[in-house]
Amino acid sequence: MRFKGGYNVLFQGKPDGAVQTMPEPEKLYLPLRSERFHFSSLSVEEGQQVQAGDVLATDPDNFDIPLLAPRAGRVRLEQAENHIVLESIEGLPEHAELDGREILHAEQKAGTAAAKREALVRLGAWQFLYDAHTQALPDPTGTPQAVIVSTVSLEPFLVRGDVLLHRRLLNFTRGLEHLQSLLEYQPIYFAIPDIRSEFADLVRNHIRGYAWVKLLEIPLVYPYDDFAILARGLELSSGNGPVWAVRTEGVLAIDQALTLDRPCLTRTIAIGGTGVVSPSHIEVAPGYPLKAITDKYVFEPNPRIIDGGILTGKVFGDEALGIGTECRGITVLPELKEREFLGFARPGSDRGSFSACFLSSLTHRIRERLTTAMRGELRPCVSCNFCEEVCPAGISPHLIHKYLYRDLIEEAAQARVDLCVECGLCSYVCPSKIDLRAQFTEARELIEQDKREAREAKAREEAVEETSA
Ligand code: SF4
Ligand code: SF4
Incomplete structure (x- = not known):
């Protein structure tokens, strides 16, 4: 497969591979809107007691995808605009998200493909799927021409597939088996970095046992992991039907739903950037209070907090109180209001640049300390x-x-x-x-x-x- 363009932006503040679990909060603030979804049809009433996994609301424009209660608690509808608040939160019972280690392969008696797709929607796993060409949610009853599974995450600073895989390789391969059982004969393309390492070889060896998976080794250059770029490179034209695409976390959610009949009620997200104390990964429930995360990780007095990665993320609005179900990372940058005078023309060995200009042509590429002040005007x-x-x-x-x-x-x-x-x-x-x-x-x-x-x-x-x- 041939790629065009691409470029790796080097910034300081890259999250390391550690995953920390945040303590259970007193309240969860579940946003009713995310990048792709608007959970406008409420399924609960003010004051209602719900259990973990109950449906709080659905998105009528997206195949009634549900917003699930990540924890048991009492519903508050009026406390925060555009959020469902859950208070008196009860922690998940221990091992509620069991990895099902004893089940080596996907059980074939889990039902027909239609029943499995229904279960994936009901248990919130379907929302991890994308149409590769449009990024929209695919129709759960539709037939794809192919599926792209990607473990690669190249935009700084989003949750890394290898961090998730390291902990759950068995669950992942079982999730792949489940995914294949939803299809008839369509191929699954499995995107993996074209690197040699002990772990990458272990993943390759696991996958080689699956004849229905076509390995796709991609260079670690941003944005070669983009689903539309991959679909085009594979010549999977949108005119020939949808191409489903799913990342590591989605395959794990599929495994959780179809192996254990349980929803995925916790997310692993990255927290990185130059305004963060120790960039890493954290495990949180959707709706986790943003303030609790920033209190713990952000040291900058005047930060810009971005929902997502450096190049495509969006700044959290003032009204945002909790992390959404689609959040894959939080990026924190120092907010500098004043621009450098004639900054674009200033030389300096501390400056990274795409062009070989000024001293950057003489020095090695450096990892930049990014701020929100763009150089120059x-x-x-x-x-x-x-x-x-x-x-x-x-x-x-x-x-x-x-x-x-x-x-x-x-x-x-x-x-x-x-x-x-x-x-x-x-x-x-x-x-x-x-x-x-x-x-x-x-x-x-x-x-x-x-x-x-x-x-x-x-x-x-x-x-x-x-x-x-
Ligand atoms: S944002 Fe669009 S136009 Fe710009 S580099 Fe990316 S694909 Fe090309
Ligand atoms: S100035 Fe900007 S828009 Fe114009 S060619 Fe250069 S990079 Fe492209």
Whole structure:
């Protein structure tokens, strides 16, 4: 498989492989919105006592995916806007998330593929699946042309697949067996880093026993783990049906659901960045109070706290009180309001740069201490072409930027802005500090909306023609 572009951004504050369990909190704050879901249909009432795993709400626009109670507790609906609060939390019974070590292989009597898919939705494991091309939740009753399983996580600083795998390799391989039992003949592509190490070889050996798994060794360059990039590289065109994609944590959740008939009520997330005391991984229930995490890990007096990784994460809003079900990492940066005077032109051996400029061409690459102050100021595109060099989608970000700058949306569509996978590399390397990624996200939404409206208008016209015929 051939890859284009890509670039590894080196930042200080990388989480190490340790996993710490946070103490059970007094309350959980479960956000009703996440990146893909809006749990707008409530299933509980104010004051109701719920048990761990009970359904609190569902998302009617996403196949009624449930928001599950991660712990037993009492429901409070009015305490925090856009959250369900659980108070008087009871800890999970010991070993509630047993790894089922004694069950070496997936039990075949777990039911039909349809029953298993229903169980995955009910037990909250389905929400770990993606459509590789759109990142949306796939239809649980649909048939994929292929499945991509990835253990690779290249964006700094998100939960690492190897950290999860180290602890649960057996569960993972059993989860793969379950995944295969949902399919008929479709291939499963298994993405693993193209490195040699004792552990990587152990994983390879485990997987080699499965003839239905095709090994996909990928270079450790961001964002070669992106599902859309992998699907395109494998020539799995979206016109031939959906491609399901799932990461390590999803395979583990599938195993938990179909081996033990239990929901996954705890998440392992990374906490990293230059504002964190000891960057590592933590185990928490969804809804875990953000403040309890930042009190323990953040030393910066004025931090910027990001939900997700450095290049694609979003800043937690003021209203965010707990971590969401889709959270994979928290990144903390020192918030510097003042920009450096003529910072972009200042040389220095402490400066990493995509370009071989100033002293960075003479020194080894360094791990940068990232802050929120971008060097230099926004200025017009200088046609340096860096954005095109790193773009993994093979498009011309600077050209699309110029079209969008002049509101030429059709030309931007022809230049294939739709192929952008929103990896954020172009924005990062741009010496003019143009937020290309944000521009492209907006343009893609506009183009999608136009297409949707055109489809709806056509459907209305056809309906009118049918009625009058
Ligand atoms: S954000 Fe889009 S345009 Fe920019 S580098 Fe990534 S894929 Fe290319
Ligand atoms: S990296 Fe920035 S300045 Fe350079 S060509 Fe791309 S948009 Fe223009």
